[in-house]
Amino acid sequence: MTLLIKNGEIITADSRYTADILCEGGSITRIDHNIDAPAGAEVVDATGKYVFPGFIDPHTHIHLPFMGTFAKDNYETGTTAALCGGTTTLIDFVIPGKDEQPKDALQTWREQSEGKACSDYTYHMAITRFDDEVEAQLRDIVADGITSFKVFLAYKGAFGINDEELYRTLELAEELGVVVNAHCENAEMVAALQQKLFNAGKTGPEWHEPSRPVEVEAEGTRHFCRMLEVTGAEGYVVHLSCADALKEAVEAKMRGVNVHVESLIQHLLLDASYAERSDFEGAQFVMSPPLRTQRDMAALWAGFETGLVDTLGSDHAPFDTEQKEMGRGDFRKIPNGIPSLEDRVRMFYTHGVATGRVDLHKFVDVASTRPAQIFDLFPKKGTIQLGADADLVVYDPSYEGTISADTHHMNVDYNPFEGMTVRGRCDVVTVRGNIQVRDGEFVGEKGIGKLLKRPLSDAGE
Numbered sequence: 414m415t416l417l418i419k420n421g422e423i424i425t426a427d428s429r430y431t432a433d434i435l436c437e438g439g440s441i442t443r444i445d446h447n448i449d450a451p452a453g454a455e456v457v458d459a460t461g462k463y464v465f466p467g468f469i470d471p472h473t474h475i476h477l478p479f480m481g482t483f484a485k486d487n488y489e490t491g492t493t494a495a496l497c498g499g500t501t502t503l504i505d506f507v508i509p510g511k512d513e514q515p516k517d518a519l520q521t522w523r524e525q526s527e528g529k530a531c532s533d534y535t536y537h538m539a540i541t542r543f544d545d546e547v548e549a550q551l552r553d554i555v556a557d558g559i560t561s562f563k564v565f566l567a568y569k570g571a572f573g574i575n576d577e578e579l580y581r582t583l584e585l586a587e588e589l590g591v592v593v594n595a596h597c598e599n600a601e602m603v604a605a606l607q608q609k610l611f612n613a614g615k616t617g618p619e620w621h622e623p624s625r626p627v628e629v630e631a632e633g634t635r636h637f638c639r640m641l642e643v644t645g646a647e648g649y650v651v652h653l654s655c656a657d658a659l660k661e662a663v664e665a666k667m668r669g670v671n672v673h674v675e676s677l678i679q680h681l682l683l684d685a686s687y688a689e690r691s692d693f694e695g696a697q698f699v700m701s702p703p704l705r706t707q708r709d710m711a712a713l714w715a716g717f718e719t720g721l722v723d724t725l726g727s728d729h730a731p732f733d734t735e736q737k738e739m740g741r742g743d744f745r746k747i748p749n750g751i752p753s754l755e756d757r758v759r760m761f762y763t764h765g766v767a768t769g770r771v772d773l774h775k776f777v778d779v780a781s782t783r784p785a786q787i788f789d790l791f792p793k794k795g796t797i798q799l800g801a802d803a804d805l806v807v808y809d810p811s812y813e814g815t816i817s818a819d820t821h822h823m824n825v826d827y828n829p830f831e832g833m834t835v836r837g838r839c840d841v842v843t844v845r846g847n848i849q850v851r852d853g854e855f856v857g858e859k860g861i862g863k864l865l866k867r868p869l870s871d872a873g874e
């Protein structure tokens with residue numbers, strides 16, 4: 414399909430100008446003034462609107478088995494919601510069970526996504542056990558284009574790995590040149606604090622945060638960064654939530670450790686008081702690391718302003734209110750997750766850009782360009798230039814709306830930002846030149862999303 418987007422104000426991480434964009438065969442083939450529409454081309458008038466590169470969510474859980482149930486979205490609903498919010502590529506996590514082989518888990522995730530995804534996507538490969546057999550499979554998986562790993566320092570006895578396994582993972586990652594994502598919380602401390610609180614009769618969702626205080630996350634972050642320092646591997650701290658952990662990551666960066674930091678829209682906009690809501694409503698706001706204080710939120714915003722935080726993620730993991738009930742009377746059993754992939758971009762725009770806190774270029778950088786660079790998707794994804802995939806977002810900054818579960822596209826019965834005002838709307842969203850969204854609604858073709866195989870590059874370094 415030939416697509417011509419006319420007169421939009423093109424915004425990338427480092428440029429801003431008004432021009433027309435011609436897309437042919439799925440790629441951007443010309444950027445110029447006054448391009449005449451080729452015969453049969455679809456023309457989109459973007460006058461008075463921004464044109465952003467498609468946004469990239471580096472952290473989602475679309476397919477997620479948990480305690481005998483599954484997170485509510487599937488690849489059709491999850492990628493539809495992502496597209497309505499301007500996200501054209503997402504990176505999901507393949508998480509093998511403790512006794513499962515990585516290749517078998519990858520196969521499971523691929524079966525869930527292929528022919529169903531409406532946006533492009535790729536995977537981080539989680540390592541929940543490390544031995545010689547796993548290592549051999551990981552080498553094949555990396556060679557096949559899945560070039561990032563994920564480890565959990567938390568979740569003792571479930572997904573968590575010990576330090577020997579972590580060390581071997583990082584050595585392998587350094588050898589292969591892949592990035593290692595890490596969930597940084599000290600597992601032993603979490604387990605001990607959970608038990609202590611529970612034994613004291615503190616069982617409600619409001620006790621989730623005190624069971625994983627900032628010290629626990631800061632310790633996990635420091636631990637991971639020091640392991641990176643020793644092995645020379647490239648690391649990525651996922652969902653960093655607080656000032657104390659940011660300090661550890663920044664100190665590591667200053668020592669020359671090759672570590673990137675991701676923070677989430679939830680941690681920027683919601684504080685711990687949400688998990689204190691009565692009648693178990695607080696369970697909707699339980700995730701790990703937990704929601705923190707206003708002071709921590711300010712530190713994260715400052716991290717984005719100054720470039721100390723590299724990327725904006727969602728950690729989308731939707732469990733509905735019925736599934737959250739599994740943890741009534743025991744906060745340890747509340748399924749962790751706050752749905753947010755649809756609202757990540759627009760809420761950051763609303764509270765970051767529209768308030769003047771973060772400029773347009775930084776916004777594009779953290780929500781698209783940096784994720785593409787760090788995870789070997791750049792420059793096919795993450796920018797607007799000749800030869801890049803025609804993943805584009807025509808954004809109307811004058812639109813004002815209200816977030817609500819009644820109108821969102823995620824397959825979950827609540828929205829953590831319910832009732833909040835949102836500035837701007839994704840008028841047109843394209844995936845490789847295919848118009849998937851118009852006026853904020855999905856109008857495209859289902860199942861066209863591709864699994865992106867990623868060649869190793871040095872772009873993230």
Ligand SMILES: [Zn+2]
Pocket residue numbers: 472473474728
């Ligand atoms: Zn996650």
